[in-house]
Amino acid sequence: MRLEIGAEAISRMERGQVELTVSKLLQLADIFDCPANELLLAISTRPQDQWQLIAARLKDLSADDRQFALESLERLTAHLAMK
Incomplete structure (x- = not known):
């Protein structure tokens, strides 16, 4: 797995029990080849x-x-x- 986290950790993040670290967010941005702020905007309620x-x-x-x-x-x- 490219983020080096397990399925249970992903499940906890999806349920809002654990938040993604900045370093993992940046890794995700690299995986999806997009700026990190796009990932943040996509889930923002502001x-x-x-x-x-x-x-x-x-x-x-x-x-x-x-x-x-x-x-x-x-x-x-x-x-x-x-x-």
Whole structure:
């Protein structure tokens, strides 16, 4: 195994019982050939991090498609706020 950790340790991390060390996070980033911050953003619950993910998905869309996505997001958030 490339991270040199066992299945039980992975299971504990997945269940949130144990946190990944910085060194293991950096190893994962190397394995997936991506910046470590991408791994952190993917699991973050901070609004500012989630905004970055939304912006990244919108950036390559046409102006019309971005407008459609934003309007859809507005409708969705309004609907969820009513619950």
